[in-house]
Amino acid sequence: MNRNKNYPIPMKFLPIYEKLLHPSWVNKLIEGKNPDGHFIKDFKIFEVDNKGLHNYYQGHIPGAFYFDTNEIEEKPFWNRKSDKDLKQVFEKNGITYDQTIILYSKNMMAAARAAVILMYAGVNDVRIVNGGYRSWLSEGYKIDKMPHIPEPVKNFGAEIPAHPKYFTNIDKLKNSMSSTETVLADIRSWQEYIGAVSGYSYINKKGRIKGAKWGHAGSDAYHLEDFLQKSGKLRHPHEIADNWAKWGITPDKHVIFYCGTGWRASVAFFYAYLMGWKNISVFDGGWYEWSNDLANQIESGYP
Template sequence: MKKRGKILSFMILLLIFTAFTGCKAKTIESGQITETAERTISTKELSEKLGSPEFVVVDVRSEAQYNGWKLEGEVRGGHIRGAVDFPLSWTNDLKKEDLKDLLESKGITADKTVVLYDTLGDKSPAMAEILKGLGYENILVYEAGMMEWAGNDTLPMDKLANYEKLVYPEWINALIKGENPDTYPGKGYKIFEVSWGEGKEYKEGHIPGAVHLDTNELEEEPLWNRVSDKDIEKMLLRNGITYDTTVVLYGSDTTAAARAASIMMYAGVEDVRILNGGFGAWTEAGLDIETEVQSPVPVEAFGIAVPAHPEYIIDTKEAKEILADENAELASVRSWEEYIGETSGYTYIKPKGRIAGATWAHAGSDPYHMEDYRNVNNTMRNYHEIAKNWEDWDITSDKKVAFFCGTGWRASEAFFDAYLMGWDKIAVYDGGWYEWSMDEANPVETGEPK
């Protein structure tokens, strides 16, 4: 009886202890009390803490869900307003020190209370354990997650304005299987692997049914500006594209896909989409690839006059008009070293410097990298972070903004990102630094701007 009484007393004490530890669930293992769950936060508490500098809310779902896709039964797509994205999948391949650096670069620091959420409660606990291993102590899990938050339309959410134009691998796979994935208008589709040349990587393996699109069909020497409007239309017809075809673009280099996207949008293709993360995202998803070379089936008519959107690509005359306009920005999508004139960035471009009066829209470490626009897995960076970089240089959505780079590829990626954000006064300055610098009469600056 005494032994039974001791056990009963212990269980009562355990229940009392559990009640007073709030959200930490406990179990008994080998006679010891062990934590099995994280401290949690309610919907009401979280809504009251939004915007607090002492809290950082972290969305650990996929980039697609953060941007706006509804993949797990959410009533509304997108993310909790103010939340930072840090998908659990990012933790798979990063070293401990690199992981902590990345967390801190996104404002997820150990001195703040970190609130983690997902949709079904299957990812946040794992992320909490990872953060603990990195020395984080103040961690809360929002167990109700997006199911409850999105289900209450009084709670604030944000999403990428045109998120549907940035597709994820499984969306394309559903398209290939003949299904009708969300937002697909059902008027026929084409998938293109975009790269320069004859398609060496394409022949080694590509998304089933995809056709190789050589960027030489889109632009030409000596300045690598877009081909004529007539030749753009011929390219579209040759590749079986009409104005209402859903066109999905991808490659190992997203800038090539973006270059094709900007030219097709200029021509008038209404539904142009890019695979977020390119071919790497497809292979990472473990989806089928093929090596059979696919040939396009031509069409006879595009359906509308080309270009339907001439405002999307401008030339030097319009670039000068933007420089003279107080409510417009000519935005340089080049590395800092290119912007201040330490390097031209290209072997075939000799002059160094920047267009006088151009602002800096960030880019990457050199002409062939876009770290300022990409996540660690090569997907599009958090659009709030891209917009903040632009805002720091007076590039804002209320202005007319023309992006340029050396010859158009990097500028096209910035243009497409702005389009995804819903910016409606945007363009690519096609000639870029290459064409501008060829004319000695055009004003040039070097050094850090004053």
């Protein structure tokens, strides 16, 4: 809990704080207790990654299943898959809209990416373990090396998507960019934002979407030091909101987050969601999709 004089409001008093979990809360749930007195009957825990099962086999939170983001994203730009495909993936993994789905990953980004897609689809209660597996280990809780395979379900139970506004595609982005009520937040490193580097070996074009404001990120495409403490836990959201406000990224506007392919932007989205921001979305294709079309407007250098 952050009690820095600049951010005196404890995180538990944020509007949707219960969606960000301390490992002790998860451990109580696993032990059959009701954390904070809330009865949660049907829940699943997933370790989220895109690198295969190796890390999962080395150890995971007891009872956790493995969730591969490659099942919910597709080439060429790693956008989310079709609603039909998502439904099949969720059913394969035993996920229904009315369950509590708890996600964690090694660096928060994978879990956030899966969380936004699940929320878009309509899962009512999606939560993330603050600090992920690293946080679980640092607290000294038991680990599990037994692989677990979820039992498939016949029906997700709701029509997908329940929250289409959580994603903005490239056409909607182009239509909204001229609006003073919309701000495009670039969640990439400063070097990416000014066009010094592309950030990725598979993306050649450098620069940013014209008009985008810098939403902070980290040292490169695979780190988020501006958002995460050294422990891997999220910084206090009000600290992030202060940084955003300096660039005109405020909750009174429709804020569209983008990065390279959607992972870092998903962390930013989840931050805004925790703070109760209502009009937020992720531009799914990010810089990868935008820069692929030479007709799209870009800029570089200092704004």
